[in-house]
Amino acid sequence: MRLKKLAATLKKKGPLPYLITDLVNIRYLTGFTGTYAYLVVDRDRSYFISDTRYEEYARSILPKSVEFVLQKNEFLESLKTILKKAGIRELFLEEHATPLSVYRSMKKGLRGVKLSPGGDVVNEIRMIKHPDEIEILRQAAAKTDACVRHLKGIIRPGVSEWDIAVEIEHFYRKNGCRKSSFDSIIASGPGSSMPHYATSLTKKIMKGEVILIDMGCEYSGYNSDLTRTMFVHSIDPALERIYRVVRAAQEAAVRAVRPGITTGELDAVARDSITGAGYGDRFGHGLGHGIGMEVHEMPAVKKGDLKLMKNMVITIEPGVYLPGIGGVRIEDMVAVTAAGCEVLTKSSKDITVIG
Structure with missing residues (x-):
């Protein structure tokens, strides 16, 4: 179904046949979860290239419209066979994902092929989620909400940032997730002023500190992403x-989400609010990003004119960071609906003091 949709889209836009090298895109189109594959999509037939490690598996899952091509030696040899068989004289490439080494090899070895x-x-097709995808993302968000509740009973003075990160990973795997979506950010005290802080192996949580936790899980091939900021024992004014x-x-940004608003307009809602409070220079990153099979995917929710559409799923995550003191970020996943949005992550955003 997805391959047919892609072929129809490509027929309208013109770039056919199309070589797909991004493994996430190949998984989206075929269900293949291995680590080595190429996919050539043509008007009425597609060709899937992989090696002997995945031959039996790939043949068992590929739709009838996709021909499996066994790579015996080099990828280029298999590709030449396909191009010759299909009479292909021009091949369109994924711009974001085609490795330079692969491009150079094709440029040198595919004589007579443009x-x-x-x-x-x-990636553009993946921005609009099917209702089934949104349901999986809803479940992934619920797993992360459950993990937040669990952590509130774990965090206390003397526990290390790394202990918390390990607890998150253990919770996810124990509760049906494949793994964390990314290395959890556990940023306590002054470290929380760094948006992408590297969780410390040794730093222990202390009384009076802020703790910023950015976390998510991979569940049924889709990802969650949530950030909550809490306080240990007391709060710095x-x-x-x-x-x-x-x-x-x-x-305010969540309330503004609706079909037709641009990413730039949405970003400005949060940015103007923070600027009006006097902290505009301490909010340096974009407001959010698309999320789905990858934690970060299109659309980027930042200055720009791309319009949100129904069934996009994005994050909303403004933050303010004060070097030497600490930072605050709050992040939710939201699905764009016909009239506004559904917030998928449900964890409380009330000021929380623990420990």
């Missing part, structure tokens, strides 16, 4: 103020 840029059509500023901005 290589042309084909955009990122599959400066951080309490920025917490209220960030929460107000985040909730």
